[in-house]
Amino acid sequence: MITGPANESRDPSAGLLRVVDVKTHFRTERGTVRAVDGVSFTLDRGRTLGIVGESGSGKSVLSRSIMGLLPGKNVVRGGHVFYEGIDIVGFDKHQMRHVWGSEMSMVFQDPMTSLNPVMKIGKQITESLHEHLKMDSQEAADTALALLSSVGIPEPAARLQEYPHQLSGGMRQRVVIAIALACGPKVLFADEPTTALDVTVQAQILNLLQQQQHERHMAMILVTHDLGVVAGRSHEIAVMYAGKVVEHAPTASLFANVRMPYTEALLSSIPRIENPSHTRLDVIGGRPPDLVSPPPGCGFAPRCKYAQPRCVQEPPPLIESEFPGHSYRCFYPVGTPANLEAYQRNITAGRSATGLPVEAPVTIGAGGRL
Amino acid sequence: MPEQSPENGAGEPPFSFPSDAATSTTATITRIEVPDVPEEDKVKKTLGPVFWIAAGWVGLILLLAILAPVLPIPSPTLQVKDCGQPFCNRLPPGPGHIFGTDQNARDIFSRIIWGGRVSMSVGVASIAIGLLVGSTIGIIAGYFRGTVDLVLMAISDILLAFPPLLLALAIVSFRDSRTAANVVMAIAIVSIPPIARLVRANTLTFTQREFVLASRTLGASHLRVIVKEVLPNVMLPIFSFAIIGVAIAIIAEGGLAFLGLSVQPPTPTWGDMISFGAKILEDHPHVALIPCAVMFITILSLNLAGDRVREYLDVKDSVL
């Protein structure tokens, strides 16, 4: 069923998707923006990777960069993306067309803008069926109908003849998912698939994605700014900050053994049901660093209550922890004596090495965990 | 009213809110050394050589037009007799008369310069009047909204329902004598509705911005808000439009002149020269082609300069 020019050298045993040191830089009026700065991971069929980060962390650019969907001008791409053993970074647009839709596809963030407003829904689904699977009109129409019912759209036959504006946001996102699934991709990217939706339908859409991923045995990359979204739905989580993965771990390990102060801060900014009401949420003060001229050291140092002089001077490498598959970028990882020592030093000084005021916590919080 | 400078208008509100913890931490972050961005990575914004060449040409035409009475050139209405032949009409371009002469043996170079006087003064004056009246109407309509807006825009819609050249033609024929002032008036009237529409649209977006609301809440008078807040912001895009507007006005004057409905002959105009020369196009093409070329280069220069200024000021692309 696959008609790519690279067919002959495909090697499914090499793993489905291997991303090695992917870099994506944008040239702008202000200078080069290092949106993604060396990201690596691997992903197999049936697995879900959650990519978490605040806006501007490069998480959306990363998924577009892996898929090769970035504009051609003023973009510098580096690194390798091995899909079934073949590096697709060197693929031209023509070769990528055999990957898009049929091998990898994407569910975009905003269903209000990701469907063509002047084209009927049926047409928007069937056109990729014609393109990749060479279906005739009748076959494509039947498949579209089946797709719409599989994503839980009521009265699918009537919907095929409608335009996007006649559907609600949640229904539109189901259509977008149906389009993404149409040609049976092996990798599904979901870029903040619920951010633009009402809270009430967010869970439905996430459940739908999870169910489809499971049934179709796909690899899924779920990009979100909300740790809560990926918590129960991904096998592993990569936390991104300033274009880099700062912590990568199996989901359970990440929540149980958080090492990166940034992840810790993200976790403590999630409201928890078990907390008494009116508990103050910790917010992460400050902003991510300017990606045009990133500071020489750790990008999170200016906002980190544990920051030491070393954090400002050299960038921390990705360090393997004692837990399997769990790595992080920090000299003073949370939950270690080094961290506790650094924290104590900052409390005594009243400020971190970057000048952030640091006070002793009223009760021992997450930082004191050992 | 607290002191506030109009230049901060377009961006942030003119108030400084007490800075919260977040902003104060970012302030300390900036202590970290920022390395200089390498030059080749930046895209610099300049007017560019195209603008200066175009502006140079327009400047030259303007200068020649202003200096026409004192330049050592023959009168544009004088019949040339010094060519050493019995008849000096339809001379090709040559050393004595660099652009040659027309059917009536008049020096084309001199007529080009004097014609430029008409084109330039009509173009600039009519757009100046059009801008003055059009912007006033547009700002009033956009600022006060309501009935005033409704009435003014209804009138402008009706005027816009007339093809512009036809309307100018009808207005020009109002008067018995076709002086430059009448032509200016006709073109100015035709230019008012589109300018008023453009200014109104800009005013609408600005009056809804918080800094304008803020000054009103602080008790500033309408006049003060219009002059201090609305005008500076609305006029910037209008300025880049004005240069292209002059080009459009020169085309309109040329069209009227070509039809024999601009300034009365024998005053030379480019449009009239083209129309006159077109009669002998086959045998003496230079008589028509020289004013054609000058007119083309002038309009092209104005269009290019206007476009560069628009890009430089970062005004959204309007319909060319």
Add this chain to the structure above:
Amino acid sequence: MRLLWKRLAQLVVVLLATTFLSYLMLSLLPGDTADVLCGLGCTPEQKAEVRREYGLDKPIPLRYGIWLGNAVRGDLGTSATSQVRVAESLRQRLPVTLELVLYAEIIAFAIGIPSGLLAAQRSGGIFDRLSTTFAFAALSAPPFVLAPILVLLFAVTIKIFPATGYEALDPLTKLQEGGIGNMLGNIFANLRSLFLPALILALAEAAVYLRLLRTDLISTLQEDYIQMAKAKGLSPRRVLLRHAFRPSTFSLITVAGLNVGRLIGGTLIVESIFALNGLGSYVVTSILKRDYIPVLGGLVVIVTGFVLVNFAVDMLYAVLDPRIRHARAIA
């Protein structure tokens, strides 16, 4: 349907207002209409007689009402200089101008749309830059500048298109007279005779369409649904034509409607250069002769046509954009 009725009511109001304004303008013109009607050597008594006869002594709104009543019945008065009925002259001349405007629009779209698509597909590329240069040149060459140059080139030097003369379009008569060959010959001769004037009018329009379509396409190509169409693995050609093109044509169509006004202005000039007996030359010669009844008739017909074109453009939106079609009412 409610939208349609609302638009129709607006249309009637605009038409009344424009015809009244035209009437008012020409009534206030210098040079008493009675002088022209009465002729040379007219005594004050005769002039007063003429005034009464033509109703010129009545107030303007009343005169407008009478004129309008006659106009809707097809009577636009009689030319004072030629004694020919205005409606009759207009009927003869309208087809020429109509064909010229339509021909020019077709040429403009034929040049503007493909080049706009090509320019937007590779914005910043060689074709894009060339087309920008062309657009600036075309916009800076008004018909009276372009005409002498193109006439010299095509009619005098290479002699492929005539500089003057109009072959009337009359395929049905020709078909009866001499069969299909004759009919095609007539159509070809007609299109050839109007090609230069139409091209002169079309170039500036083509430039506007090119630039508008290019700008709109470039911004449409940034839309999420274009990213999504790309991510489906469709060919760039299909993404451009099936997904990006239609949503990018809205301002193109608006401006095409509005620019019919500029095209009509252009016909005034082009008709006089190429000696075409159309509406434009009729109005211009009547103005020069100070014969205002034909001017009024011509003006009203042109303005009505222009208003109707823009009405049609408004309606066309509903066809192109399903969001408008389904909206209950839009202001």
